[in-house]
Amino acid sequence: MAKTRTLQKKNFMDIFSGKQILIPIVALVLLAVFNLIADPSFYKITLDVNSAGNHVLSGYLITILDYGSELAILAIGMTLVTAASGGQDISVGAGIAIAGSVILRVLCGTNSRPDHLQAPIIVAFLVSCVVAMLFGAFNGILVAGFKIQPMVATLILYTAGRSIAAWINNNELPVISDPSFGYFGGFIPGIPIPTPFFIAVACMIVMGLVMKFTSLGLYTQAVGINESSSRLNGLNPAFIKFLSFVILGLCVAVAALIKVSRISTINYSVIAKDIEMDAILAVALGGNSLSGGKFNLPASILGAYVIQFLTTTLYKFNVKSEAISAYKAIVVIILVVISAPVVREKFASFSQKMKVRNAKEVG
Structure with missing residues (x-):
């Protein structure tokens, strides 16, 4: 019996130290339990009729599924950028403003209030x-070609992007x-399930x-772990970073x-405001190193939904929108501390000591 318990401890330590996705899973469970205790109605899902007269599902969980999906999409790209470059792109919110403005420009043509679309939506x-x-590609060239730190390089578009979108x-x-x-942002x-989830x-x-x-x-992991070694092994680190x-x-x-x-419109100064911070937080919550290297896309995607879970929970309990960033900042601090090399080294040392101790007990 004692031997079995010792082996169980050993297996638990191996799982905890080796699975990145465990971090967002633990965060998800904590949020789920908190909401279950605080207000079980949080999990209520109803079938309602929306403004278009369609039957759709509604509830806090549907909101998480809906708005978390667009964040999950961004988390995919942000994970690759982080893994390859060892930095983050803080211009994605401004980029969304530009891309959204382009979509509306093509659809509206020269008339800002057209009676019908001036071009197919796919175009x-x-x-x-x-x-x-x-x-x-512009950001990629600055980072990969000119060796500018990613956060500094993307600061250019972060600053000018919304003005470009308005122009x-x-x-x-x-x-x-x-x-x-x-339909693309609704149902x-x-x-009855939000279209963003399917996208x-x-x-x-x-x-x-x-x-x-x-x-x-x-290749992305190789470049992020050791750029010089990857180059010696025939890879082109600059191209991998550019591609990310x-x-x-x-x-x-x-x-x-x-x-x-x-x-069906755009507000240049508000659209996707601070979404880059949520995307970066999703990557960090997924257990990915913010300094680059090994990454886990499923963990980042799950992290995105956990971030939306947190945001929805805060709104549910009437936390003011301007205060939500402060709560997320606390999460960032915790994640940064956990992912710090000194903390990881101490945990690895503790894990190794536990393995040695358990091996002695088994022996």
């Missing part, structure tokens, strides 16, 4: 993808009246296939489509 989306990827539409606020445009008639699942599947059938994941920013740009375009579709 507007593809144009926004190209524009967002170009801005991602694209001549400082006007275009409005789309076609109800089909609202498709006859389907996020599609992005996850595509990225999963890319990781499975290409060496992108391996381009992929993030594509994720930004998808998130922009969802964002502008929700309200």
Whole structure:
């Protein structure tokens, strides 16, 4: 019996020290238990009729699924950028404003209040993808080509992006009246689950296939762990970093489509405000090192939904919007401390001592 308990302790320590996804799972369980105790109605889901007359599911869990999906999409690209470059892109919010403005510009043409769409939605989306990827490439060139620290390099677009977005539409606020445009950020008639969730699942599947059938994941980790060694092994670190920013740009375009579709217009100064912080926090909550190297996409995606779970919980208990950032800052501090090298070293040392002790007990 004693031997069995010792082996169980050993297995638990191995799991705790080796699984990145355990961090967001623990955070999710803590939030779930807190809400269950504080207010069980948090988990209530009802079938309601929305403004368009469609039957849709509603409730706090549906809100998490809805808004967490766009954050999950961004977390995919942010994870690759973090792993490859050892830094973060703080311009994704401004990038969403630009890509969203491009979508509306293509759909509206020269008239900010068109009676009908001036171009197919797919065309507007593809144009926004190209524009967002170009801005991602711009950030990538600064980081990979000019060796500028990622957060400093992306500060340029972070500062100027929203002004560029307003300039694209001549400082006007275009409005789309076609109800089909609202499907991407809302609900498709006859389907009660939010469309952003399906878009996020599609992005996850595509990225999963890319990781499975290409060496992108391996190359990204190799560059993030040791750039010099990866170069000696025939890789091109600059190109891998550049590519990660381009992929993030594509994720930004998808998130922009969802964002502008929700309200069929845009507010340049408010849209996706501070979303870059949530995306970075999702990566950190996924147990990924913010200094680059090994990464876990599923953990980052789960981290994104946990962040939205936290945000929704705070709103549920009437926390003021301006105070929510303070609560998230506390989470950031905890995650940064946990991921600090000195903390990791102490935990690794403690884990090793426990293994030695357990081995002696078994012996």
